[in-house]
Amino acid sequence: MSTTAALPFDLTAGSIQLTQDLCDEASVSGGEAHLVDRLVATLEGFEHLELIRHGNTLTARTNLGRAQRVIIAGHVDTVPINNNLPVQRVEIDGIDHLVGRGTVDMKAGVAVQVLLAAELIEPAVDITWMWYDNEEVSSDLNGLRLLAEARPDLFVGDFAILGEPTRSEVEGGCNGTVRIEVRTRGKRAHSARAWVGENAIHAAAPILAALAAYEPQQIEVEGLVYREGLNAVGITGGIAGNVIPDECMVHINYRFAPNKSADEAIAHLEELFGQWDITVVDRAEGARPGLDAPLAKRFLEALNVPALPKYGWTDVARFSALGIPAVNYGPGDPLRAHADDERVDVAEITACERGLRAWLGGKTR
Template sequence: MPASPPESLPALDLTGDLTELLVALVDTESVSGDEARIADAIQAALEPLDHLELIRDGDVLVARTQLGRAERVVLAGHTDTVPIAGNVPSTTTGKGDDRVVHGRGSCDMKGGVAVQLAVAAALREPARDLTFIFYDHEEVEASLNGLARIGRERPDLLAASFAVLLEPTNARVEGGCQGTMRAEVTLTGVAAHSARSWMGSNAIHAAGPLLERLAAHTSAQVEVEGLVYREGMNAVRIAGGIAGNVIPDRCVVEVNYRFAPDKDDAQAEAYVREVLDGFDLEITDVATGARPGLDRPIAADFLAAVGGEAHPKFGWTDVARFSALDIPAVNFGPGDPSKAHADDEFCPTADLHTCRDALLRWLG
């Protein structure tokens, strides 16, 4: 058993039962902005492991081996969660390997963090050098993201031949990720009293052709390195009008474009402008996608050890931060991604064992 942490911190047993480790993590509240306590607990659990060098930077914790191996692999996971909705402390159902842990963060992504910790404790002499990164502020605006901050301030800590982000994937490999772009389309009209609507021009009604164009748009399915990514362009928000008796003179429709990782930001913007030609639009946010990188030898070795086949990642994840540094990266973690942020969030014990055992086979 590891040494007891300070009384105010939860005890994290990294070599014991994986389900109980996940329970302890879930029961340590860590909503974005309040990650210090869970970072302290992880640090206390890792400090007795003399094969790891520990680096604490704010609420980011980096643990790494320094064995002089020819290759280095990063295993990364965020410690924060979205706000709690009556789902902490956790509950556990089932028995043995069929147990399921329910509670905020169990799926997104403390199940992945539990696997990271178990692997860190088990592999004292890994075949590749390892860097474990536990970071904060993933569930909020990108400017606060702990992994992004480390990438800007200490890029040497991210240096690697390959990276695995333990986001929930149902314990299967998901390569790369989609890019995402948001645009605001502004429609204008002329304000008037609604009792004399013919004297004005309704900007909300002017959004009709835009919405019809989006509804009729057929999004592409794009193959990138053998994986097929389904794109999507959709209206996600609409705002207009100032009062119940005024014809609105302005309406803004927010459009979200999810694009395959074969496109860079400029190509994605050009496509949005082509589809929405004739409308006044402004790009308000963009996050570049990540190519799978599955053509690299180390990635092929990973897939062979894990088993099964790779799938595309629908959505954006922090693998893109590694891809931007020319580090191939995949998503591979326990839990059903469709349950991320859900009030009935859960993670099966079987997924924890599948991910841990696969990583031990590959890295041991």
């Protein structure tokens, strides 16, 4: 199935070494093809797996006739490299780490998934494994979204797990996100005769004041408390050093709890900033925790870990929108994601593998 000659990854070395190997095969968004070639070469000999490649998204699924099916997914792309490959295995503060791009977000999780996909020949449930491209860039390129549009039949399941970094704890659902541009208008004039014009940047002061004074809510949804956030993430205005600007734009990001829809979040922003010109430039629904689903309950019981909220947006929202309860579960501290010193505690890789192996290999119904 691979389109170019590609060497398989060595699965016999275990999930920690596989994490290092996956990371060292650089796959910045848009450059995932060879890594996916190697994943195909790694898994195409396993008869219990049906492989389906769509672009640079690879699906591997069992078809054992089990009563329930679980979807387990992870993205294979990373943000750009900044002198942080190849991966180094080092001890930091007495803890064994893998340091390098992708170790947290999220090739450690993918490594665990690929290893288990190969080894779990008779899981207690049927499993659909999905490894997709372009998660770190624009949503219109997201491999999971494109696969759902092209092959909705693959998105049939009773429960989904996304291997985003959670320190090998369970984080349910996710916040939604809306980004807006708020514009103030003025009148251009020479800065030496400023009284002739109207300064649009000065007119943005009330917007910034409202943002600085805003107190984000903490909202409980199905037993988990989600912390919202409303922040300016950019501001532009002015055309020259001697011209009074006639336009200023404040770029605002609202992270909202999954008790409300994106439409409701936008309505809230309109209440706050409706006296100015508003343009919605991005919106993504959140996802409710889904922890009341029977398989989710069994999953938490098997892992014996508490459920926490996911503050950032993740692709669990795509599963939730399809009616599939979904959680985030993977090794790595999300605070380390995208950092130049990105690093994962190897004990978390082992814990994630142990948890998934025990749950998928045991009784889940």
